[in-house]
Amino acid sequence: MTALDAHGVTFSVRGQALLRDVSIHVAPGSVTAIIGPNGAGKSTLLGVLAGDIHPSHGSVTIAGKPLRSYSVAELARRRSVMLQQSAVAFSYTVREVVSMGRSAWNRDDALDDNTIVDLALAQTDSTRFASRDVTSLSGGEQARAALSRVIAQDAPIVLLDEPTASLDIAHQELVLGLAGSLARAGGAVVIVLHDLDAAATHADHVVMLVDGQVAAAGTPADVMTSEILSTVYGHPIDVIDHPVTGRRLVVPSRTRRG
Amino acid sequence: MSATLTHHRTRRLAITTVVLVALLAATVLGSAAVGQFPLSAAEIFASVGRRLGLVGADEAARFADGALWNVRFPRIILGLIVGAALGIAGTLMQGMFGNPLAEPGVIGVSAGCAVGACSAIVFNINWLGEATVPVAAFVFGLLTTFAVYFLSRSTGRTQILTLVLTGIAINAVANALIALCVFLADTASREQIVFWQLGSLNGASWVAVGATLPFLILGTVGALYSARKLDLLALGERQARHLGVNVERLRVIAIVCVAILTSAAVAYAGIIAFVGLIIPHLLRLLVGPSHRALLPASALGGALLISLADVLSRTLVPFADLPIGMFTALVGGPVFFILMRRSLRAGSGVL
Numbered sequence: 137m138t139a140l141d142a143h144g145v146t147f148s149v150r151g152q153a154l155l156r157d158v159s160i161h162v163a164p165g166s167v168t169a170i171i172g173p174n175g176a177g178k179s180t181l182l183g184v185l186a187g188d189i190h191p192s193h194g195s196v197t198i199a200g201k202p203l204r205s206y207s208v209a210e211l212a213r214r215r216s217v218m219l220q221q222s223a224v225a226f227s228y229t230v231r232e233v234v235s236m237g238r239s240a241w242n243r244d245d246a247l248d249d250n251t252i253v254d255l256a257l258a259q260t261d262s263t264r265f266a267s268r269d270v271t272s273l274s275g276g277e278q279a280r281a282a283l284s285r286v287i288a289q290d291a292p293i294v295l296l297d298e299p300t301a302s303l304d305i306a307h308q309e310l311v312l313g314l315a316g317s318l319a320r321a322g323g324a325v326v327i328v329l330h331d332l333d334a335a336a337t338h339a340d341h342v343v344m345l346v347d348g349q350v351a352a353a354g355t356p357a358d359v360m361t362s363e364i365l366s367t368v369y370g371h372p373i374d375v376i377d378h379p380v381t382g383r384r385l386v387v388p389s390r391t392r393r394g
Numbered sequence: 395m396s397a398t399l400t401h402h403r404t405r406r407l408a409i410t411t412v413v414l415v416a417l418l419a420a421t422v423l424g425s426a427a428v429g430q431f432p433l434s435a436a437e438i439f440a441s442v443g444r445r446l447g448l449v450g451a452d453e454a455a456r457f458a459d460g461a462l463w464n465v466r467f468p469r470i471i472l473g474l475i476v477g478a479a480l481g482i483a484g485t486l487m488q489g490m491f492g493n494p495l496a497e498p499g500v501i502g503v504s505a506g507c508a509v510g511a512c513s514a515i516v517f518n519i520n521w522l523g524e525a526t527v528p529v530a531a532f533v534f535g536l537l538t539t540f541a542v543y544f545l546s547r548s549t550g551r552t553q554i555l556t557l558v559l560t561g562i563a564i565n566a567v568a569n570a571l572i573a574l575c576v577f578l579a580d581t582a583s584r585e586q587i588v589f590w591q592l593g594s595l596n597g598a599s600w601v602a603v604g605a606t607l608p609f610l611i612l613g614t615v616g617a618l619y620s621a622r623k624l625d626l627l628a629l630g631e632r633q634a635r636h637l638g639v640n641v642e643r644l645r646v647i648a649i650v651c652v653a654i655l656t657s658a659a660v661a662y663a664g665i666i667a668f669v670g671l672i673i674p675h676l677l678r679l680l681v682g683p684s685h686r687a688l689l690p691a692s693a694l695g696g697a698l699l700i701s702l703a704d705v706l707s708r709t710l711v712p713f714a715d716l717p718i719g720m721f722t723a724l725v726g727g728p729v730f731f732i733l734m735r736r737s738l739r740a741g742s743g744v745l
Contacts, residue, residue, distance in 0.1 A: 188632050212638030225492035225628040226683030229403075236626050240638035285629075289637065 138214060138292040139163055140324050144194035145184055147348075154180045155191070155348045162341075164292065167315050167325045169339035171332060173369055176345040178328045179220070182297050185326060186217045198293065212240035215293035220301060222282035227269045230262060230281045237288030256288040259314055261307065275302040283311060287318075294318055296327045300334065312338040332373070332386040336360045344368060360386055403682040407691070410680045414694040418474075421701040425470050428709050431461045438462065469598035473704045474697040475606050476595070476659040477669060481696020482617050483655035484670025485689050489624035490648045494678065497671040498656045502561045504667075505568035506538025507531040507660040511590055512575035515583045527590075528605065528661035535657035536650075538564060543649050593664035593719025595704050602662040609658035614693065616651035620644055621685035628683065666719045668726025669696050676729075699725075 140162040147155040155177050162168045162185075170178045183189040185196055187203045196203045198214055206214065216237070224233060234256055238249045257263045260280040265273060270281060279302050286294060296315065300308040312327075312334055319325045319340070329335045335342055335356065342359040344352040346368055352359045365373040365386065372389035426438050433441075441462050443449035480498070487496045498504060510530035513519070522529050545560050576587055589596075623644045626634040635641050659666065673695040674688060681687045703721040710716060 186632075186636065188635065208635060208640045209638040212636060215636075217633075217636040219630070219632060221630065223630075225630075226494065226678065228625070228628065228683055232625075232684065233629070236629065236637060239622065239626060 138199045138324060140185060140215070140293050140326070141197045141200075142181070142185060142194065143197065145181075145191040145196065146193040147180060147184060147189060147191045153348055155184065157194070158345070158348070158350055159194075160343050160350070160353065162293070162324045162326055164322050164324045165319055166340040167319045167327065167338060168341040168343060169335040170326065170328045170343050170345060171330075171335050172345035172351070177348040178345055179297055180348075181345065182217075182295055182326065182328055186215065186295050187211055188217075209240055212289070212291070214291055215295060216286040216289035216291040217295045218282055218286045218297060218299055220297050222278045224270045224278075227271050229267055230270050230273070230284075231257070231266045233270050233281055234262075234266075234284045234288050237285040237290075240289065252290060253284075253288050256284040259287055260284045261310060276304060276307060279303060280307065280311075283314070287314070292323055294323050294325045296325070298328050298330065300329070300331065308334070332360065332365065336375075336384050336386045356384065360384070403684075403687075407681040407687050410677070410691060411694070414691065414698060418694060418698045418701065421698060421705065422470055422474075425473075425701055425705045425708075426462060426466050428705065429461065429466065430713070431457070433458055433462070468600050468603050469595050469704070470701065471603050472598040472606065472662060473595050473700045475603065475610050476663045476666065477695075477697035477700030478693040479606070479610050479613060479655040479659040479696070480666065480669040480700070481673045481692035481694075482614055482689055483652045483659070484696070485674040485685065485692040486617050486620070486624070486648050486652050486655075487670065488674050489620075489627060489685055490645060490652075492628055492630075494675050497668075498652055502538045502542050502564035502568060503535045503653055503656040504660055504665050505565045505572070507535040507657055508591060508665060509538075509568050509571045509575070510534025511661070512572050512579075512587050515586050515590075516575045516579045528602070531661040532609075532657040535660065536653045538568065539649055539653035543646070589717065590664040591719075592717030593666035593722070594707070594715065594717050595663055595700075596715050597662055606658045606662060609654050613651045613655035613658070614689075616647055616654075617689050618686075620647055620651070621689055624648070624685045625683075664717075664719060666700065666722050668722045668730065669699055672726045672729050673699060 142158055142160045145155055145158045146153060158181060160168070170181060172178050180189065184191050187196070190204075198206065203211070231253065234253050235249065237256065238252065241249075254263075257266050260283045262277070262280045262284050265277055270278065273281065279299065283296075283299055286296070294315070299311050299315075303311060308331075315325050315327055316338055327339070329339075339356055342352075342354065342356050343350055344359055344364070351368060352364055360375060362373060362375045365375070374387050374389055376385050376387070377383070378385050423435055423438065427433050427435065437455065437458055440449055440452070441455060441459050444451060444455070444459065445463065483498045487498050488494055490496070508531070510533055511527045513534075514527045514530040519530070520526055542560050542564050545564075572587075576584055579587060623634070623639045626637050626639050627641070627644065629637070631641050656670070674692045677691045677695050678688055681691050699722065700718070703718050703725075706721055707716040707718045
């Protein structure tokens with residue numbers, strides 16, 4: 137089982153601390169949502185967890201070993217990353233892009249690779265445009281293609297930076313459900329999310345960042361209370377139970393004009 | 395969307411390769427045939443046969459053999475080498491920059507080569523005899539490329555924008571040095587520099603072929619080794635790293651290969667612009683962006699373009715050898731513009 141841990145991570149740029157003493161534990165078989173207001177350091181934390189950013193203090197470990205002790209290729213077999221930006225420079229087909237997810241693995245069984253790529257395309261509902269030029273896709277389609285690539289990489293740790301940002305509501309639910317099934321299959325999944333309601337429903341564990349620090353961490357029930365959310369976001373937020381299903385709903389307080 | 399783009403591209407790759415090889419063969423034959431001493435295809439084949447010992451000696455064809463083996467063949471082969479080197483160098487650059495409009499000159503290789511060659515010409519440096527000017531171009535080209543690369547590194551990584559801007563600065567300094575060389579030069583050297591800057595295969599010889607071929611092979615091997623990794627780089631630097639590519643190492647290999655290939659091309663033939671820019675761009679539209687297909691296709695395409703341009707430069711004006719760089723720029727400029735307009739309209743956003 138491959139757990140991902142951050143131990144007292146601090147990251148500063150020109151004296152300005154973007155992350156301060158952040159420690160998190162991402163267990164295999166769980167979905168961890170990172171939430172927080174704009175500029176809280178969510179994407180920076182994801183970059184540190186991915187190994188793109190080296191922390192000024194503290195360390196990140198995969199299966200107990202420091203990130204830096206892994207080679208680039210070893211790391212690619214242990215964690216996959218989906219960034220917010222998924223534009224591709226040249227006109228590869230979607231299928232070619234998804235196949236690139238397999239590149240860290242030895243290609244002694246290309247047939248197997250094809251099956252994995254087909255499955256990854258189907259899981260994000262991308263099979264339909266698999267043979268299209270990736271630069272001709274809409275933002276949402278590009279994001280789904282990028283997610284297929286991440287799934288095809290077949291790594292036990294999956295880091296997703298706002299994977300639902302450009303998706304319609306049906307595909308948002310598809311992607312969040314997919315994150316859940318990756319976790320149930322033993323994966324350690326980290327998602328940066330802005331949608332609090334989605335985080336409350338789909339995450340097993342929530343880490344709330346404010347000004348580069350962990351303001352609260354725990355189960356959605358612990359972290360996502362009306363008091364904490366309203367204080368952190370500076371806007372009244374209601375946490376209520378769904379009248380029919382009883383599911384927890386997180387909704388901003390809105391007053392209708394007029 | 396039914397008919398798959400992948401199948402289209404596989405078929406197009408086959409067709410493109412066959413067409414390029416056929417055109418190249420025809421151009422080479424035509425190039426061997428035309429000149430102040432015209433030869434028929436039969437005479438050319440007979441001469442090759444004599445050289446290979448397949449056909450008996452023919453005293454009457456001594457003049458034809460001389461023209462072919464001393465003048466035309468080395469020139470044709472050097473043209474193929476130069477074209478292939480520029481085609482591959484351009485493809486590498488574009489792959490490395492993730493931008494279809496990047497060109498080897500951007501990072502200062504050509505200008506660096508020119509400084510080396512001009513210095514050798516102006517200061518009459520002659521240590522290596524005939525090979526002094528080309529070797530000086532090689533050395534300066536490599537030095538310049540490494541200078542650009544290391545100057546543009548910050549916090550252990552190279553940002554593309556920094557690399558391009560550093561290239562601009564290096565180009566400016568190199569051009570100032572070239573201007574100084576031209577200023578200091580006597581009339582004869584000045585003419586040589588100007589001619590060299592325009593690009594020509596006039597100086598071709600078997601020595602030139604022998605000196606550049608190993609560089610072409612070395613650069614091509616490095617390029618093909620990097621092909622798959624360059625594909626991943628199209629996703630973005632961070633994304634490529636996430637997929638297991640050591641981006642820094644890939645970039646060093648690509649830069650060294652670009653420097654080797656461009657220096658090899660520029661050293662004997664001067665600055666022939668736009669080949670490395672136009673050829674990969676055009677062929678990407680035909681065979682798709684996968685570097686395993688694009689690199690060999692660009693080598694063929696570059697070789698074809700230079701060969702064609704050379705035939706034109708030798709035949710357009712009787713008894714004159716026009717600069718070949720003039721042709722590639724005349725064709726390359728407008729094509730470049732059309733391609734740029736097209737990709738702007740397509741909204742690919744990579745400009």
